[in-house]
Amino acid sequence: MDGFICVNERAGGHAGERTAQRLMADLKDLGKPLICAGGVGDPQNFRDALDLGFVGVQMGTRFIASQECAAHEDYKQAILKATADDIVLTRKLSGTPCAIINTPTMEKIGTEVNPIELKLLKNRHTKYLMRTVYALRSLWSLKQASTKGLSYKDFWQAGKSVDGIKAVESAQDIVWRFALAAQPASVSE
Numbered sequence: 001m002d003g004f005i006c007v008n009e010r011a012g013g014h015a016g017e018r019t020a021q022r023l024m025a026d027l028k029d030l031g032k033p034l035i036c037a038g039g040v041g042d043p044q045n046f047r048d049a050l051d052l053g054f055v056g057v058q059m060g061t062r063f064i065a066s067q068e069c070a071a072h073e074d075y076k077q078a079i080l081k082a083t084a085d086d087i088v089l090t091r092k093l094s095g096t097p098c099a100i101i102n103t104p105t106m107e108k109i110g111t112e113v114n115p116i117e118l119k120l121l122k123n124r125h126t127k128y129l130m131r132t133v134y135a136l137r138s139l140w141s142l143k144q145a146s147t148k149g150l151s152y153k154d155f156w157q158a159g160k161s162v163d164g165i166k167a168v169e170s171a172q173d174i175v176w177r178f179a180l181a182a183q184p185a186s187v188s189e
């Protein structure tokens with residue numbers, strides 16, 4: 001079966017531009033299963049996505065703050081502490097807008113690329129080369145940040161779903177709580 005992953009503007013990593021509601025309105029007439037990616041951090045968000053008409057969700061940020069995830073404890077704690085207002089978009093990682101937690105390091109270096117780089121990123125002849133350069137450059141620092149903590153450049157990708165994430169839990173507990181929320185009210189209550 002084919003369908004669409006609908007990455008919305010609340011997603012972590014490479015975020016979309018449209019809201020979940022807008023994506024549903026724009027794509028529902030295609031008659032394909034739609035998966036909501038972005039903004040789902042707690043069971044209520046999951047329920048809301050199902051109520052909008054999505055058949056499921058794709059979560060990234062929620063599972064970083066899980067016991068099984070190999071990410072550094074600093075990264076997990078930053079997700080627990082962050083609110084949606086702490087999530088900013090930067091082109092500095094890959095050349096395309098990427099949602100990360102605004103840390104003191106990010107505030108210092110800024111989230112925007114310089115005007116010449118921006119022009120090259122938008123030019124149809126140079127944009128793919130530029131994105132490759134950015135991706136290679138950021139690969140190392142992202143790896144360091146996710147596994148070695150705050151002494152390294154803290155590029156921590158996360159979405160606005162941080163709002164609903166309050167504890168580091170096992171992946172099993174997360175899935176179980178979300179599954180309960182998907183049950184009809186009479187079963188889950």
Ligand SMILES: Cc1cc2nc3c(=O)[nH]c(=O)nc-3n(C[C@H](O)[C@H](O)[C@H](O)COP(=O)(O)O)c2cc1C
Nearest residue numbers: 011012013037038039040059060061157158159161
């Ligand atoms: C650290 C991180 C890395 C990601 N890497 C990829 C990726 O390589 N390819 C991709 O299609 N999406 C990637 N995503 C996006 C997720 O697949 C998903 O769409 C997104 O995380 C949903 O938003 P959420 O983080 O609020 O749950 C990444 C997200 C995060 C947080």
